[in-house]
Amino acid sequence: KAGVTQTPRYLIKTRGQQVTLSCSPISGHRSVSWYQQTPGQGLQFLFEYFSETQRNKGNFPGRFSGRQFSNSRSEMNVSTLELGDSALYLCASSFGQGTNIRAFFGQGTRLTVV
């Protein structure tokens, strides 16, 4: 069974640009969550999608947005990039219902803003 796939693995962008990251969940999983990981803040929750609907959102500015498609694949977008957006962005997928909520993570996308 294929795991969670995130693309690209590495990205370098300039301040002010925008970026789109992609996440393909495990087959059959309908929930996708996004996290930002930095050395100082640890893993911070961005948002969670289930069946194309955003069910929860973390405390991030509106420059961070996401969406989920009918095949459960998800994208997150960051507009007007700032130096502080440099981080490892992780996607996790889970079945998302009942007690089957354990999440499986991808390898992450390492974003560097210069």
Add this chain to the structure above:
Amino acid sequence: EDQVTQSPEALRLQEGESSSLNCSYTVSGLRGLFWYRQDPGKGPEFLFTLYSAGEEKEKERLKATLTKKESFLHITAPKPEDSATYLCAVQGTGGFKTIFGAGTRLFVKA
């Protein structure tokens, strides 16, 4: 607000020296408490889910336990390959947001 605090921040052990990692949590109704292992440059790897106080789960040298306020990850006779950051997380019944602790970095020396 849901909160997770892990201690210690870092732990250095000799191979074979058993110890425990602590995860204290505050959540309004627990849907699940999770333990993950993360190696440098990689995504977290799922270890356990605990759902209610008194529950215990084991996997090889690891055993996770849960009370109403905290969880422990016991490591028995650790090996150098157990060196990693161990993350604790909770999901409350108020939503579908999973909150992570800062993690405990474990170093096991041969």
